[in-house]
Amino acid sequence: MRPHVGNRIGIALVGLALLAGGVCALAAREDHPRVRLADLGSFFAQNAWARPLAAAVAMLLALVTTRWLLVALGWGRCGSRTGTGTAMLGVALKGIEDVGRIQVRLVGDKRMRVSVSLLRRADLHEVIGRLDGQAISRVRGAVDRQDMPALVRVHVRRR
Structure with a gap:
């Protein structure tokens, strides 16, 4: 929830x-x-x-x-949202049907958290292929952190 x-x-x-x-x-x-x-x-x-x-x-x-x-108030959440990274992730995933919600957070200078929420009927293989191939590197470039490790969470909704 x-x-x-x-x-x-x-x-x-x-x-x-x-x-x-x-x-x-x-x-x-x-x-x-x-x-x-x-x-x-x-x-x-x-x-x-x-x-x-x-x-x-x-x-x-x-x-x-x-x-x-x-x-x-958001106390306890790690990092801060980055609109530039989220926009670049949206551009990289453009054309894929049933992508629900995307979010990119920077956790200090340590790592980047990427969250992608998909509807049940979304093509999971295409999303993972794009994330592996180009999306994460484009997001890193958009936030000027080329060598930052990224944690990607893909959530497929039941409903």
């Missing part, structure tokens, strides 16, 4: 949970207009077990949301 899809699903779930909580609070307020809905102070004063549980839930929620934010 792609990261942006996961982020959108997570945001949608959080939004739905908040919406459901708001609707429940409005419905309860309409049924009992004189009763206080949230008297958390007296609840925590009467139930000593609830305080550590609430602290643990808050800590867990803070850790999960911090991790989610860091992944969404």
Whole structure:
């Protein structure tokens, strides 16, 4: 699953949970207009077990949301995208049907990562032949790194 899809699903779930909580609070307020809905102070004063549980839930929620934010910002990804390399890879793979997504990343001065995503009906042999024959050397030339080793990942989608 792609990261942006996961982020959108997570945001949608959080939004739905908040919406459901708001609707429940409005419905309860309409049924009992004189009763206080949230008297958390007296609840925590009467139930000593609830305080550590609430602290643990808050800590867990803070850790999960911090991790989610860091992944969404791209922390932990290696290298930086290069548009020139991606464009040259697109030119080298031009004419091949069902090429889904291409990406070129430079990981410092150590290596280059090339990612090619294909649809199920794509001609895998032709793609690999072009990558071996000319595409990677053209991409290296476009990013001015002739001797840089390249890691090529070819992903064939199931759907």
